[in-house]
Amino acid sequence: MAKKKFKQSEVNIGMVGHVDHGKTTLTKALTGIWADTHSEELRRGITIKIGFADAEIRKCPSCGKYSTSPKCPYCGAETEFERRISFIDSPGHEALMTTMLAGASLMDGAVLVIAANEPCPKPQTREHLMALQIVGNKNIIIAQNKIELVSKEKAIENYNQIKEFVKGTVAENAPIIPISALHGANVDVLMKAIEDFISTPKRDPNKPPKMFVLRSFDVNKPGTTPEKLIGGVLGGSIVQGKLKVGDEIEIRPGVPYEEHGRIKYEPITTEIVSLQAGGKFVDEAFPGGLVGVGTKLDPYLTKGDLMAGNIVGKPGQLPPVWEDLRLEVHLLDRVVGTEEELKVEPIKRREMLLLNVGTARTVGLVTNLGKDEAEIKLQIPICAEPGDRVAISRQVGSRWRLIGYGLIKE
């Protein structure tokens, strides 16, 4: 038999929704593996990461059902490979909203998970849907989860609440699929819906490469001798173009340094020495999935996610770095994510705002205001294109809350 060529994941499908509605359980039901467990990370008090889980989507030529298994779990026939999909499991806790936003920027489509045994919408159900709307993601499917916990009447009541909630939003026409992630019920129907509705890749592999860095680490163990030192590793998702082993790359905004008491950032170049995609070493990596880029960088620079939020590309081909942003501002009517409904007040001069662009997050001080426009001085510069969308959050009580988005002006 011919050796099967490894195919990299083509699309990123996000799992979004309120805390405990079943995103992680559903990711496991779809892929057979657990993505990173945020609750475990939370307990240990370390960085709360976006979880990635890769799956081979297979179709049964005999009964037409979808699964991830080489043998059809429904009729036993041999299944056929369709494509690899990466599921991005985002945290549903309100304190982790900026992490969710970083993940949302990588999603080609998303499954909004809503538990049938709770009234809809819960605060982060609303907030995550708004986040998808803000980053411009329209490919949405709704999974009505924990269906086995409710009566038929309650399920219909909850379905109607969901319909009412999505009216007038990007998810207005999203299919709503009742499932039980815990018991694997109807997961094949959901997988078919993912194939039908949201798995068309839209990232262009022929453009200059651009990778959003989500994490970075140092794989060296304590006591590693200098001659055995492995360079720093960058983990993220390629949003366009491709990267190859041996490529010279630039990383922007780069690494911090101090000048006259001020923190500045300097772009840095290095070489790709290894590439990992879907857990395998590859020579070339494409848009979609989580990619690990081994570099010649000093691991000191990459440890503990220090490089998260950077963009990787070919030297001289990356978007500009901004220390000050001029934004065309679009505010929401209501603050999302809070239990009570609050009106969004206009942005004020000297106000601090939290901005998310791609996987980067930064805090900025509003220095000037115009009609539907704000100028913001950033604490950490960002690398982005004019026209890119920036999610804007403001501090309400003790939390950052999404209040709108801005478009970067020249």
Ligand SMILES: Nc1nc2c(ncn2[C@@H]2O[C@H](COP(=O)(O)OP(=O)(O)OP(=O)(O)O)[C@@H](O)[C@H]2O)c(=O)[nH]1
């Ligand atoms: N009865 C029932 N329980 C479920 C189902 N899906 C998930 N659960 C349970 O709901 C709880 C939360 O599930 P998770 O998958 O961790 O929820 P989550 O949305 O990933 O939570 P965060 O990532 O913390 O936002 C767990 O105890 C699951 O076992 C389901 O279909 N039925």
